[in-house]
Amino acid sequence: MGQKRNKLEISGQFLHCPLFLSIDTYEGCTFGCRYCFANPQYDRQNRGGDRREGIRPTSLTAWEKVLEGRSIGNPMIEYLVNKKHPVQLGTKADPFPRGIEPRVQNTRRFLELCNRVSYPVYISTKNTADLPVELLAQGNYVLAVSLASHRAGDIRLLERSTSQPQERLDRVPFGVFKKIIVRWQPFIPALFKSKHGKGIFDRSEIDRFLDLIAGVADGVSISFLSWGAIQDPAILEIVGPDDVDDLDVVELFTYIREEAHLRGMEFYTANYRALSDSPVCCGLRGDEFEISTRWVWGYLIQELFDGEKEYLTVKDLKRAFPDELKGVIFDTMDVPLYSRWAHYCARKTTILEEYIKDFTYNRRMNPANYFAGLYSKVVEGEFRIYFKDYRLLV
Numbered sequence: 167m168g169q170k171r172n173k174l175e176i177s178g179q180f181l182h183c184p185l186f187l188s189i190d191t192y193e194g195c196t197f198g199c200r201y202c203f204a205n206p207q208y209d210r211q212n213r214g215g216d217r218r219e220g221i222r223p224t225s226l227t228a229w230e231k232v233l234e235g236r237s238i239g240n241p242m243i244e245y246l247v248n249k250k251h252p253v254q255l256g257t258k259a260d261p262f263p264r265g266i267e268p269r270v271q272n273t274r275r276f277l278e279l280c281n282r283v284s285y286p287v288y289i290s291t292k293n294t295a296d297l298p299v300e301l302l303a304q305g306n307y308v309l310a311v312s313l314a315s316h317r318a319g320d321i322r323l324l325e326r327s328t329s330q331p332q333e334r335l336d337r338v339p340f341g342v343f344k345k346i347i348v349r350w351q352p353f354i355p356a357l358f359k360s361k362h363g364k365g366i367f368d369r370s371e372i373d374r375f376l377d378l379i380a381g382v383a384d385g386v387s388i389s390f391l392s393w394g395a396i397q398d399p400a401i402l403e404i405v406g407p408d409d410v411d412d413l414d415v416v417e418l419f420t421y422i423r424e425e426a427h428l429r430g431m432e433f434y435t436a437n438y439r440a441l442s443d444s445p446v447c448c449g450l451r452g453d454e455f456e457i458s459t460r461w462v463w464g465y466l467i468q469e470l471f472d473g474e475k476e477y478l479t480v481k482d483l484k485r486a487f488p489d490e491l492k493g494v495i496f497d498t499m500d501v502p503l504y505s506r507w508a509h510y511c512a513r514k515t516t517i518l519e520e521y522i523k524d525f526t527y528n529r530r531m532n533p534a535n536y537f538a539g540l541y542s543k544v545v546e547g548e549f550r551i552y553f554k555d556y557r558l559l560v
């Protein structure tokens with residue numbers, strides 16, 4: 167099995183995600199989720215080049231180097247890792263590919279490196295059967311288990327070779343993780359629509375989902391599917407479009423939040439972030455899973471969330487940007503940023519300039535608009551990002 171180039175990344179969630187660092191220990195995934203965006207994206211990236219065959223472990227050299235305080239040509243990652251900013255493991259491929267990880271042990275190697283310095287990692291997986299429990303117990307980990315539905319039939323329809331909901335949850339070990347989050351992702355509204363004409367959503371099905379995860383999860387994190395990039399567009403014909411009205415979602419999410427709280431769980435969402443228990447929508451909370459630096463967006467979104475600021479401008483962005491990094495440029499072109507300028511400006515413009523471009527890039531396309539429950543507009547020539555306070559609607 168060949169090894170692929172370093173996949174240590176600044177996540178594509180350049181603006182809206184306070185968590186921000188991500189890494190994959192494999193390239194390609196065998197779980198075959200029909201809604202997945204990762205594998206088609208990988209194919210697109212490799213068009214015309216060496217196309218992917220099966221699954222490959224990624225190189226951990228950069229991670230090892232940066233953990234040791236050595237340069238990897240990316241001052242932003244070096245800065246964040248030095249401050250032990252949490253890294254998300256498993257964004258484009260599951261870190262525990264069945265039948266492969268026990269043999270290849272690339273994720274095991276990654277965890278061993280992290281254990282040496284107690285590095286905080288948010289592990290995202292659907293495979294709870296092959297977790298190296300003894301290794302995880304020695305580290306600093308949050309487990310995020312993805313589950314799209316509580317019904318076995320839905321999972322069979324949506325995911326080719328993952329485990330059934332009950333089994334997936336039963337396998338989660340206790341006393342090992344700092345926190346366990348169930349990622350209700352993707353949240354597919356059509357699966358929870360009422361079939362009896364009483365309201366848009368069937369609340370008894372919502373309750374069943376929450377009952378299933380209660381007792382295992384400390385929190386539930388919901389986010390919608392991005393229909394534009396899914397693995398198998400035919401699934402759209404089966405589950406139906408993602409066309410729910412904002413008000414209906416606000417009502418539903420308010421209900422889910424209340425019911426989650428009643429069952430002793432926290433509630434997080436990126437799409438309707440104002441309803442979330444915290445603007446850090448993955449479920450990491452500073453008081454229990456230390457986020458050494460909240461990074462630029464972490465500071466800014468907290469100010470919007472708390473109502474300290476009505477809107478953000480480029481001035482705020484500059485204020486929140488770490489002084490140590492002002493004036494610093496990327497040393498390498500191999501920086502996978504959301505920004506399409508990254509390739510052109512490595513070695514030419516500063517990280518801060520890139521950040522500002524990403525902040526103001528195409529107001530309609532700005533990722534903040536969709537993902538973070540925000541909107542932007544230009545007022546008197548000034549670019550501003552506003553918070554959609556869905557709390558006011560309920």
Ligand code: SF4
Nearest residue numbers: 195197198199202259
């Ligand atoms: S487990 Fe994750 S990466 Fe793998 S196919 Fe499913 S959604 Fe894609």
